[in-house]
Amino acid sequence: MSDRTVLRVKGRILVGPDEVRDELWIIDGRISYDRPVAARDIRTMSGWALPGLVDAHCHVGLGPHGPVDVDVAEKQALTDREAGTLLIRDAGSPSDTRWIDDREDLPKIIRAGRHIARTRRYIRGFAHEIEPDDLVAYVAQEARRGDGWVKLVGDWIDREVGDLAPSWPREAAEAAIAEAHRLGARVTAHCFAENSLRDLVESGIDCIEHATGLTDDLIPLFASRGVAIVPTLVNIATFPRLAEGGESRFPRWSAHMRRLHERRYDTVRGAYDAGIPVFVGTDAGGTLPHGLVAAEVAELVTAGIPPLKALAATTWDARKWLGRPGLEEGAAADLVVYERDPRTDVRVLADPLRVVLNGRVVA
């Protein structure tokens, strides 16, 4: 396709949950709602168009044992692209993936630097493993390296306790979050259990990943502070298998993981009902494969979130939350076209007709 070719998307352009247009033009890689004058070659595609999907918890450049080489990272990004994920919030990566920013054919990435965990309290090879005294310095470093986010590991198994336990004393978390905010970065934390949440939220954290430990007494606190959650239900689905693996050595931890898994849908539904912002994240990279965005949206619907809201959690609302445009006039043409209306049946997302990135049809 030459750069002079104009693309026309005809059908239903889902600009917002309540805003639908009949056609959209792509001129020089950008969205326009005005028919171009003197267009040369016009290529038309028809269907239901959504803004490029957002995976708000994804890891590019991370594999089961830590950093992966450039070829593997590229393959991860291409797998996400094929699934229609065109905007990623990378929730921690030990690799330098800046080279992706120069590639017009790969999804856009908002980075959170590298995970920051307590010493020996996370998956080996993933995180900076440090002690509380160094937390502020590491948060400042990752805030400068990233794209406006910092990722903490908020809790993990404490082998001496034999159960999940908070990683950081409250004072350390408070100082670190304040430092990130001073540097213009938002902070999120991996939290499975209940007991790390209050301190982090009262310390001003912006988002919690997984949030399986969100209980009825904590929900109003999250709601009043506007703290978002990214449940990653496709990851939570692996808890029973993890619990089984750790059963003999850590029976308390195992039982805890099972309980968190059993009530996962009620947790997410309770959060949604209370007005807590819920976003789509797959936790791809590390142990999970890339490209699961449609499966995660379906899981949110299973949890009881209405289909249109689950869709918004990977499109309009997610982009707004991350400060990126959707299908607005003049924005980069990042969109996905489907055969049927994804608003009534989110399973449609699993089967994109066309993926358009920076105005080019890439799938």
Ligand SMILES: [Zn+2]
């Ligand atoms: Zn993750």
